[in-house]
Amino acid sequence: MSKARGGPRRVLAVWCPDWSPDAPVxxxxxxxxxxxxxxxxxxxxxxxxxxxxxxxIGAEGPARYFGGEEALVRKITDTVNALGVVCRAGVADGxxxxxxxARFPAWAAPSGAGPRAGPSGAGPSGAGPSGxxxxxxxxxxxxxxYPVSVLDVPGLADLLPRLGIWTLGDFARxxxxxxxxxxxxxGVRAHRLARGLDPxxxxxxxxxxxxxxxxxxxxxxxxxxxxxxxxxxxAERMQAGLAARGLACxxxxxxxxxEDGRDITRLWRHDGLLSALAVAExxxxxxxxxxxxxxxxRSGPxxxxxRSGPxPSGPGTSDPGEAGLAxxxxxxxxxxxxxxxxxxxxLGLWGDAVISDRVARAATRVQAMxxxxxxxxxxLAGGRDPAEQVTLVPFGxxxxxxxPAGRPWPGRIPAPAPATVYPVPLAARVTDDSGxxxxxxxxxxxxxxxxxxxxxGGPWLTVTAWAGPWPVTERWxxxxxxxxxxxxxxxxxxxxxxxxxxxxxxxxxxxSYD
Amino acid sequence: xxxxxxxLMSLSARQGGDGPPPRGRVPxxxxxxxxxxxxxGVGLPSGDEALCGADVLPVLxxxxxLLPDGLPxxxxxxxxxxxxxxxVLAAGASTAGSWCAIAGLPDLGxxxxxxAGLDPGRLLLVAxxxxxxxxxxxxxxxxxxxxxxxxxTRPSAQVRRRLEAVTRRHGGVLVVAGDWDGAxxxxxxxxxxxxxxxxxxxxxxxxxxxVVTDGRGAAGRPRARWLWLPGPDGTVAVVAxxxxxxxxxxxxxxxxxxxxxxxDGRDGDTGEVIAPWRGMSAG
Numbered sequence: 001m002s003k004a005r006g007g008p009r010r011v012l013a014v015w016c017p018d019w020s021p022d023a024p025v026x027x028x029x030x031x032x033x034x035x036x037x038x039x040x041x042x043x044x045x046x047x048x049x050x051x052x053x054x055x056x057i058g059a060e061g062p063a064r065y066f067g068g069e070e071a072l073v074r075k076i077t078d079t080v081n082a083l084g085v086v087c088r089a090g091v092a093d094g095x096x097x098x099x100x101x102a103r104f105p106a107w108a109a110p111s112g113a114g115p116r117a118g119p120s121g122a123g124p125s126g127a128g129p130s131g132x133x134x135x136x137x138x139x140x141x142x143x144x145x146y147p148v149s150v151l152d153v154p155g156l157a158d159l160l161p162r163l164g165i166w167t168l169g170d171f172a173r174x175x176x177x178x179x180x181x182x183x184x185x186x187g188v189r190a191h192r193l194a195r196g197l198d199p200x201x202x203x204x205x206x207x208x209x210x211x212x213x214x215x216x217x218x219x220x221x222x223x224x225x226x227x228x229x230x231x232x233x234x235a236e237r238m239q240a241g242l243a244a245r246g247l248a249c250x251x252x253x254x255x256x257x258x259e260d261g262r263d264i265t266r267l268w269r270h271d272g273l274l275s276a277l278a279v280a281e282x283x284x285x286x287x288x289x290x291x292x293x294x295x296x297x298r299s300g301p302x303x304x305x306x307r308s309g310p311x312p313s314g315p316g317t318s319d320p321g322e323a324g325l326a327x328x329x330x331x332x333x334x335x336x337x338x339x340x341x342x343x344x345x346x347l348g349l350w351g352d353a354v355i356s357d358r359v360a361r362a363a364t365r366v367q368a369m370x371x372x373x374x375x376x377x378x379x380l381a382g383g384r385d386p387a388e389q390v391t392l393v394p395f396g397x398x399x400x401x402x403x404p405a406g407r408p409w410p411g412r413i414p415a416p417a418p419a420t421v422y423p424v425p426l427a428a429r430v431t432d433d434s435g436x437x438x439x440x441x442x443x444x445x446x447x448x449x450x451x452x453x454x455x456x457g458g459p460w461l462t463v464t465a466w467a468g469p470w471p472v473t474e475r476w477x478x479x480x481x482x483x484x485x486x487x488x489x490x491x492x493x494x495x496x497x498x499x500x501x502x503x504x505x506x507x508x509x510x511x512s513y514d
Numbered sequence: 515x516x517x518x519x520x521x522l523m524s525l526s527a528r529q530g531g532d533g534p535p536p537r538g539r540v541p542x543x544x545x546x547x548x549x550x551x552x553x554x555g556v557g558l559p560s561g562d563e564a565l566c567g568a569d570v571l572p573v574l575x576x577x578x579x580l581l582p583d584g585l586p587x588x589x590x591x592x593x594x595x596x597x598x599x600x601x602v603l604a605a606g607a608s609t610a611g612s613w614c615a616i617a618g619l620p621d622l623g624x625x626x627x628x629x630a631g632l633d634p635g636r637l638l639l640v641a642x643x644x645x646x647x648x649x650x651x652x653x654x655x656x657x658x659x660x661x662x663x664x665x666x667t668r669p670s671a672q673v674r675r676r677l678e679a680v681t682r683r684h685g686g687v688l689v690v691a692g693d694w695d696g697a698x699x700x701x702x703x704x705x706x707x708x709x710x711x712x713x714x715x716x717x718x719x720x721x722x723x724x725v726v727t728d729g730r731g732a733a734g735r736p737r738a739r740w741l742w743l744p745g746p747d748g749t750v751a752v753v754a755x756x757x758x759x760x761x762x763x764x765x766x767x768x769x770x771x772x773x774x775x776x777x778d779g780r781d782g783d784t785g786e787v788i789a790p791w792r793g794m795s796a797g
Contacts, residue, residue: 362657363657365653374640374641376641377637380624386625386626389625390755398588414717415629416718416721465712468715489717491711495706512594514598
């Protein structure tokens with residue numbers, strides 16, 4: 001141990017901006033991140049996946065081996081960049097500061113003179129544009145200029161600025177006892193982070209008993225589904241074992257042993273917050289990503305190395321439940337890592353939607369029948385058309401929409417919202433009185449008033465009222481999602497109302513107001 | 515529950531009429547219960563809370579004219595089409611804290627559901643329940659108090675009876691977007707007209723609908739109400755007297771629908787509907 005006792009370890013965090021923190025944390029994302037993790041694992045076997053997009057390793061050992069932290073940062077970023085993935089790395093005392101160094105080096109260098117020029121010369125010693133290395137012991141000074149919102153503690157992010165505390169430095173100057181008095185346990189953790197310490201002191205004693213739990217599969221499980229199912233019960237057992245000793249774990253190591261002697265081992269951030277369901281979900285990601293990694297390797301190196309994107313169209317998103325696992329799993333083991341004292345978590349008196357066991361059981365049973373993505377929970381999101389305003393999240397996953405709701409969307413379809421939104425717009429034909437197709441010019445002028453409508457080859461309906469065209473040109477800067485449409489609202493003789501659009505001369509029915 | 519109130523009042527009225535009232539004190543509720551004045555199991559209703567009682571799910575206030583007893587637990591409600599009406603039926607229960615599941619509606623407008631009053635945080639969506647959909651719906655009924663279902667295939671009588679039994683056992687409510695032969699209650703939109711949009715100007719702002727309910731047992735009497743679904747402010751509301759009549763006089767052009775003297779809440783409670791279902795299917 002080269003560092004003083006109790007201080008945080010040197011941590012190197014790798015951040016890939018392609019994986020947005022707001023993006024849905026679903027299977028394909030995590031699977032695609034697997035190649036980055038594998039690349040980093042070449043330098044240090046114990047890679048911790050904080051979430052898809054960020055992983056971390058302990059920097060001390062590898063840095064000694066590769067000739068210094070700057071060299072290590074360069075080597076890792078070069079390796080990941082060679083995969084075609086953009087990344088940045090940061091080294092600091094503790095995971096929190098390392099993540100910030102990787103993600104927001106600009107705060108430390110407000111003058112724009114590059115990461116080498118730290119605030120008052122105290123902070124980072126540079127390692128080029130690919131990463132920032134914070135001098136050991138200067139982590140608190142490095143953190144000081146960051147705004148308190150980076151703490152990611154929802155209650156504090158808006159409360160502290162109202163109390164006149166804008167930066168981590170201001171917050172760290174508060175006496176620790178006062179922070180504990182005023183903000184409770186989350187405040188203590190945030191205060192420790194702001195001072196450049198680990199959020200919770202490590203429980204120094206070694207666990208007297210082996211707290212890992214495992215389950216054997218005989219015959220070997222060649223499908224992911226039974227393994228994931230067993231993982232949930234296993235995670236419950238692990239949690240119960242920890243809780244009986246008043247402990248929680250910071251990370252959980254998931255180890256799956258294959259029939260042919262190989263081990264699939266991965267560390268996942270836990271912080272005592274993951275439910276048994278969430279641990280099972282990580283087991284699923286791990287198995288899925290391992291299998292897609294295998295497929296990619298079999299189909300040729302480098303071919304599938306680039307991230308295939310989170311959309312349902314990517315090649316890496318084939319249904320995880322269907323294909324078998326090459327080499328059956330014979331044993332699944334969960335090992336709690338970095339034990340800390342469990343301080344419990346206070347649920348809010350109001351507002352926290354607690355999912356009752358009964359609902360969770362029903363949803364899990366349906367997921368076991370139809371697959372994980374068959375049971376969705378909607379989250380309202382931002383967007384102009386009705387389909388964009390909803391993000392569907394598989395039950396049990398985390399729930400942040402890609403485009404948060406509650407922001408202004410000029411040109412959005414006004415209320416009331418349509419009750420039926422077609423996932424794929426229906427092709428339609430709209431004609432005027434003389435039977436000619438109605439067209440819209442580039443300057444949004446209608447050729448003739450719409451008189452008749454036929455949706456998806458259906459019968460012709462008389463248009464009794466209409467409004468439009470409302471032109472919208474969206475995301476012209478991104479070729480994949482760029483869109484230019486003119487929208488109409490049409491009311492037909494049967495009393496129904498439709499949301500229609502013209503795109504490239506083709507009429508589409510986007511929704512029905514029924 | 516409303517029946518309970520009526521019963522209590524009529525009983526006490528009869529007591530007052532038949533003999534001298536007990537002097538000096540009014541019998542307490544428990545005395546009345548033990549004295550046989552109140553039928554056990556009916557319970558003692560107290561205003562609106564009665565609607566959130568143990569054996570009904572509440573409905574939105576605007577629907578109380580159509581479903582005065584709320585949605586009785588263990589019942590099946592058939593709404594002819596998937597649409598806003600199904601969502602509005604579920605909104606009252608969701609607002610009161612129930613979990614809802616929606617199965618077989620991949621094209622559901624979730625924003626409309628949220629606007630209608632369904633809490634997205636207590637909503638499960640199973641877009642494609644697949645071949646074994648009865649099993650899926652039975653599982654959902656175990657966890658959620660209200661399930662909206664559009665059957666992917668026409669259910670056999672056996673499947674229907676099984677799901678009805680599951681609904682009764684779990685005390686849930688099954689809202690079917692489609693036909694369901696044994697439904698306790700049927701709800702349809704008989705007529706509708708959009709407001710706020712003209713020939714090339716304006717936009718959709720509100721919709722006037724005439725909703726008709728019909729059913730078996732306690733819900734047996736056909737009722738019809740004019741509702742804003744949704745109203746200009748996005749909520750569901752009862753149309754003030756007069757507006758619906760104007761529409762009726764103006765003619766909505768809903769062909770084939772023969773509606774007789776309806777109980778539409780304006781001219782007393784008596785009324786008769788001449789086969790609106792047959793009219794709809796013919797038209």
